[in-house]
Amino acid sequence: MKTYDIALIPGDGIGKDVTGAAWQVMQAAAKRGGFALDGTRFPWSCAYYLETGAMMPPDGIETLRKFNAIYLGAVGWPAEVPDSVSLHGLLLPIRKGFTQYANIRPHRLLPGVQGPLRSDGFDILCIRENTEGEYSGAGGRVHSGTANEVAVETSIFTRAGVERIIRFGFEQARARRKKLASVTKSNAQKHSMVFWDEVTREVAKDYADVEVSHYHIDAIAARMVLAPESLDVIVASNLFGDILTDIGAAIQGGLGYAASANINPDRSAPSMFEPVHGSAPDIAHLGVANPIAAIWSGAMMLEHLGEGHAAAQVMSAIESITARGIGTIAGKDRTETITQAVLAALS
Amino acid sequence: MKTYDIALIPGDGIGKDVTGAAWQVMQAAAKRGGFALDGTRFPWSCAYYLETGAMMPPDGIETLRKFNAIYLGAVGWPAEVPDSVSLHGLLLPIRKGFTQYANIRPHRLLPGVQGPLRSDGFDILCIRENTEGEYSGAGGRVHSGTANEVAVETSIFTRAGVERIIRFGFEQARARRKKLASVTKSNAQKHSMVFWDEVTREVAKDYADVEVSHYHIDAIAARMVLAPESLDVIVASNLFGDILTDIGAAIQGGLGYAASANINPDRSAPSMFEPVHGSAPDIAHLGVANPIAAIWSGAMMLEHLGEGHAAAQVMSAIESITARGIGTIAGKDRTETITQAVLAALS
Ligand SMILES: CC(C)[C@H](C(=O)O)[C@@H](O)C(=O)O
Numbered sequence: 001m002k003t004y005d006i007a008l009i010p011g012d013g014i015g016k017d018v019t020g021a022a023w024q025v026m027q028a029a030a031k032r033g034g035f036a037l038d039g040t041r042f043p044w045s046c047a048y049y050l051e052t053g054a055m056m057p058p059d060g061i062e063t064l065r066k067f068n069a070i071y072l073g074a075v076g077w078p079a080e081v082p083d084s085v086s087l088h089g090l091l092l093p094i095r096k097g098f099t100q101y102a103n104i105r106p107h108r109l110l111p112g113v114q115g116p117l118r119s120d121g122f123d124i125l126c127i128r129e130n131t132e133g134e135y136s137g138a139g140g141r142v143h144s145g146t147a148n149e150v151a152v153e154t155s156i157f158t159r160a161g162v163e164r165i166i167r168f169g170f171e172q173a174r175a176r177r178k179k180l181a182s183v184t185k186s187n188a189q190k191h192s193m194v195f196w197d198e199v200t201r202e203v204a205k206d207y208a209d210v211e212v213s214h215y216h217i218d219a220i221a222a223r224m225v226l227a228p229e230s231l232d233v234i235v236a237s238n239l240f241g242d243i244l245t246d247i248g249a250a251i252q253g254g255l256g257y258a259a260s261a262n263i264n265p266d267r268s269a270p271s272m273f274e275p276v277h278g279s280a281p282d283i284a285h286l287g288v289a290n291p292i293a294a295i296w297s298g299a300m301m302l303e304h305l306g307e308g309h310a311a312a313q314v315m316s317a318i319e320s321i322t323a324r325g326i327g328t329i330a331g332k333d334r335t336e337t338i339t340q341a342v343l344a345a346l347s
Numbered sequence: 348m349k350t351y352d353i354a355l356i357p358g359d360g361i362g363k364d365v366t367g368a369a370w371q372v373m374q375a376a377a378k379r380g381g382f383a384l385d386g387t388r389f390p391w392s393c394a395y396y397l398e399t400g401a402m403m404p405p406d407g408i409e410t411l412r413k414f415n416a417i418y419l420g421a422v423g424w425p426a427e428v429p430d431s432v433s434l435h436g437l438l439l440p441i442r443k444g445f446t447q448y449a450n451i452r453p454h455r456l457l458p459g460v461q462g463p464l465r466s467d468g469f470d471i472l473c474i475r476e477n478t479e480g481e482y483s484g485a486g487g488r489v490h491s492g493t494a495n496e497v498a499v500e501t502s503i504f505t506r507a508g509v510e511r512i513i514r515f516g517f518e519q520a521r522a523r524r525k526k527l528a529s530v531t532k533s534n535a536q537k538h539s540m541v542f543w544d545e546v547t548r549e550v551a552k553d554y555a556d557v558e559v560s561h562y563h564i565d566a567i568a569a570r571m572v573l574a575p576e577s578l579d580v581i582v583a584s585n586l587f588g589d590i591l592t593d594i595g596a597a598i599q600g601g602l603g604y605a606a607s608a609n610i611n612p613d614r615s616a617p618s619m620f621e622p623v624h625g626s627a628p629d630i631a632h633l634g635v636a637n638p639i640a641a642i643w644s645g646a647m648m649l650e651h652l653g654e655g656h657a658a659a660q661v662m663s664a665i666e667s668i669t670a671r672g673i674g675t676i677a678g679k680d681r682t683e684t685i686t687q688a689v690l691a692a693l694s
Pocket residue numbers: 087242276534535565
């Protein structure tokens with residue numbers, strides 16, 4: 001039987017609850033689809049850090065490399081471990097270390113989910129650059145602690161880095177409605193963002209069949225609220241993609257529905273799948289986290305593994321339960337109830 | 348009679364239409380209030396650039412310095428003049444040159460205006476840093492035009508720059524519901540944004556009566572859509588404030604309602620008032636631009652000049668016409684119709 005080796009990193013807080021839920025659903029889909037998912041669990045998390053002094057072992061990245069895919073719940077426990085440690089010690093090194101340069105996040109309303117907007121007809125795919133740009137980490141301070149203190153943070157964009165994500169965006173647009181929105185702030189950031197615009201114009205020559213629009217981040221953020229139905233595929237830098245995908249999550253009803261895939265398109269290393277939400281310390285261990293984003297992320301993993309049919313079945317199962325009002329109202333249904341309903345719909 | 352000297356820069360496109368509208372209303376309010384506004388018009392704009400090669404004369408900033416306030420419509424005409432020229436040649440130099448470090452933008456629904464959100468009860472005041480940060484302009488490129496090209500853009504935050512805007516934010520919060528939301532992305536940008544958080548925590552010691560919350564930009568962007576009623580005063584960096592205020596504009600019904608003040612709180616130089624919207628080339632010269640944002644910005648100018656009573660009368664006039672459905676539906680009422688209605692309500 002075809003077997004995929006999956007690294008499971010449940011992480012912290014509700015990351016653990018939703019990973020359990022998503023994994024049960026993925027297993028059920030595999031069974032139906034005639035393939036196997038062999039999961040190896042890694043306890044890397046803030047708890048692990050408090051015990052060992054590191055979010056993962058020094059050879060963590062090398063350990064993960066041999067897997068077919070990585071599934072991550074959520075990391076972070078800010079009360080005990082600063083974000084700078086938890087995220088820069090686990091999540092961000094995996095994204096960068098495995099050149100998962102395309103962070104894909106779908107935004108649409110599941111049937112039965114009422115979003116915050118009066119208008120509901122949108123179907124957006126955000127493609128976020130995931131390895132450089134505003135998250136490069138370059139910078140520092142001078143005159144620390146004095147009145148004269150200065151902090152600088154440098155965004156670094158490379159031609160290869162920008163070109164590959166824009167090309168990826170065009171490919172996605174070509175496979176959908178052939179409309180690509182490229183996002184910058186070139187009217188204020190004249191080095192990095194003018195560069196992004198230039199590269200977009202060059203790559204566009206290879207995709208004459210795709211209509212490209214150039215938006216400033218402020219304008220497209222407003223557009224996602226005022227006229228989301230006018231958007232299809234969006235390609236944006238690391239920071240701008242981060243912001244837009246949280247707005248995308250909001251208009252689709254909240255972070256409980258926002259799935260994501262961190263893709264290494266060349267398949268030179270594993271890709272990673274994770275719900276967009278964080279570890280949500282306030283509701284951790286209560287069994288009330290909505291696992292739908294996590295299950296949807298699992299479907300994206302099955303799709304990436306080449307099991308498109310199984311992925312589609314998981315999506316249908318999700319849609320059939322939300323259409324019946326299960327998992328559609330924040331806090332109403334327990335994690336377990338929603339998971340069992342998806343499992344029942346799958347079988 | 349008390350007379351204020353106002354520099355009027357109508358700018359480009361609908362900037363000209365809405366400045367005319369706002370100026371009529373401000374004049375009427377002045378007449379009723381027993382003070383005078385003496386306007387001097389400056390044709391600085393993209394048209395001016397095409398004629399003279401500059402957006403304003405070399406001594407433009409010095410010329411403006413002697414005015415009590417500056418009122419600006421909108422600048423930009425991207426088809427003929429790149430944004431890098433139009434904005435960096437006029438708007439941004441005024442903001443920076445006159446240390447207008449606090450960009451204030453109110454977001455609430457005017458009576459009769461239906462916003463895009465199902466939930467309508469919010470009243471947010473965004474305070475945006477307006478002189479440094481992500482808009483510092485520092486950066487450059489190496490290996491231009493080669494496969495090895497790299498573009499960098501450096502955000503520069505100074506202690507004085509961050510401290511004064513945060514202090515300003517606290518003062519505003521103290522005058523309202525004593526709730527301040529400070530916005531960063533310190534989990535990913537560990538130099539600039541961790542610095543901002545530190546300064547916020549220090550300044551907070553002087554404002555024990557104000558409750559401070561720390562949000563990441565992605566989370567608060569989503570919150571503005573999902574639970575805007577939970578926010579009151581927001582203080583954010585130049586870029587983050589730019590993005591949040593466009594979301595604010597969106598939830599209040601669109602850019603036709605988004606007013607702004609670029610304030611020099613020390614009054615060492617004039618402040619500038621402008622609607623948030625741009626020059627909107629697509630609807631320029633059609634007489635259909637909504638002047639409400641511009642008129643509201645005029646009210647903010649009156650308030651800043653110390654004419655709080657006149658400012659309040661302008662706001663009541665605006666609210667009384669929107670409550671009657673005038674100016675509440677995009678494109679329905681002409682600029683002139685709305686302006687006349689406000690004037691009638693004022694008298
Ligand atoms: C936790 C944080 C560093 C992360 C990001 O900004 O990338 C998260 O917000 C996300 O969107 O995946």
